């Protein structure tokens with residue numbers, strides 16, 4: 001994959017993002033002039049020590065934590081110019097973004113299939129179609145047999161897979177995952193990572209995953225490392241592995 | 243998919259308890275309105291049922307309900323002489339409180355003008371109207387006296403021969419119907435010693451007077467029964483009820499009677515207005531104020547409930563926003579729950595009321611317009627109460643998911 005082709009088909013472009021929390025003594029520069037491109041169909045790992053600013057970058061890209069300066073372009077659409085939104089953010093999120101966090105964050109009063117269905121209905125998919133598609137997704141993630149269970153009755157891994165299904169529901173062009181496997185055993189964790197890779201490649205989505213799990217880095221096309229708010233160089237693991 | 247009902251199903255116990263609480267509050271609000279209507283019904287019931295076209299009472303008084311009125315029974319005959327008058331009856335009414343089988347018994351003693359009026363107009367639920375001139379009574383059910391019960395009032399024992407339902411005085415006490423003469427003997431009953439003392443002092447007064455000395459008969463009578471003294475005449479009655487002949491001009495009749503200097507005449511409507519403006523008015527305002535306060539309290543309580551329900555869902559609402567939910571999705575979630583609590587609470591209030599209201603000591607009358615008005619109020623309360631929760635919810639940032 002050449003630099004130019006990555007640019008022309010870029011699912012995500014973040015340019016010179018900066019985020020400062022607090023003022024005076026409590027000032028923290030969580031993101032310092034971060035520039036990042038992720039192509040369609042590419043899965044990228046974001047590494048770095050605790051407090052490096054990984055979550056800050058991810059939430060900024062997820063349009064729920066506006067940067068102080070810099071630009072964000074998703075799928076060719078400029079969406080943020082500094083702290084200023086250029087589009088209807090909720091609408092943009094439900095159409096183009098998928099989120100997975102360390103915790104599944106399922107809605108406790110909805111069962112597994114409804115948790116996926118709700119993301120579709122919010123995006124104006126008619127209920128019947130939404131239900132059908134939600135079931136297909138649960139099937140795809142191997143939790144269809146638990147579709148009628150409330151989150152409380154699911155194991156951590158099952159919950160996380162439902163959360164992944166929800167993130168995939170609206171065919172997002174960009175999937176953002178913040179330590180999605182931290183709560184899973186290494187086997188399950190690896191399964192989820194491989195699933196992301198499959199989704200990236202099969203559905204031509206860009207996937208950015210924050211992880212501390214160095215054992216499954218081979219799943220990624222590329223890794224980026226963050227430290228003290230700066231993005232330090234990127235390594236193309238797919239070429240390195242070959 | 244309806245998020246509001248899904249959430250409710252998940253938290254059913256708490257939601258049910260909340261709704262029951264709101265239902266009880268609304269039942270009290272409903273009851274307040276019912277008590278007010280009942281007060282008006284009770285106050286005007288007797289005037290309604292007894293069916294006189296005019297009430298002739300003591301001059302320049304607003305009797306016989308709002309204040310004491312006393313007119314001589316002979317007024318009956320004077321009224322009968324007025325052209326257009328079909329009949330005139332004396333009206334005797336006073337409240338007594340006696341001990342009966344260890345509990346206080348309050349009776350509004352109502353005199354029926356025997357033999358013209360035997361109480362045929364009474365809404366009897368059992369028994370019969372009065373059948374003899376003495377020692378019978380028709381009692382309202384609320385007095386708790388069964389048919390055939392014998393009650394000692396004054397020196398005589400009266401038998402309950404008929405039962406009415408819903409016949410209460412403006413104070414909420416049950417009515418007891420007697421013949422006028424029985425009613426008066428109950429009213430003017432004095433202990434034997436009091437009578438003896440009264441006769442002695444009357445005799446002493448008569449001996450000191452010229453008339454007593456020149457008229458031995460007066461002296462003799464003064465020590466006898468009080469209605470045996472011609473100068474005193476028979477005891478007074480409260481009012482005289484006038485019924486008009488068909489086709490008679492009520493204004494002309496009223497004008498004629500009104501021209502007599504010793505009496506005042508009221509139409510049936512005027513009599514009701516007197517009752518409502520005087521005795522009921524303060525109670526009405528009191529109840530109205532209390533009702534308004536309860537509505538405000540209900541609103542505050544509901545607002546707090548909706549607010550805490552919303553607080554419990556902060557994380558879920560943030561998640562919904564994160565995946566792109568519009569504010570309308572969140573607002574309708576909260577508003578629907580508020581409306582559901584309001585609507586179910588209202589239904590429960592009505593249902594509870596069907597059990598509770600008949601057990602209230604005073605009449606509670608639930609009327610359709612009041613129910614509709616309360617429904618509108620509950621709708622308003624629900625919307626108002628959800629505002630606080632909605633205000634909180636729209637402010638929740640999607641990145642709250644991460645905290």
Ligand SMILES: Nc1ncnc2c1ncn2[C@@H]1O[C@H](COP(=O)(O)OP(=O)(O)OP(=O)(O)O)[C@@H](O)[C@H]1O
Nearest residue numbers: 021022028030048049050051052053054055056057
């Ligand atoms: N809401 C906030 N207010 C103030 N400071 C914050 C806030 N969020 C993050 N920070 C600070 O910004 C810096 C970057 O935090 P961030 O959460 O992005 O790190 P991270 O790389 O995700 O760390 P970890 O691996 O522990 O999750 C940290 O120093 C953190 O203390």
Ligand SMILES: [Mg+2]
Nearest residue numbers: 054055056178
């Ligand atoms: Mg983090």
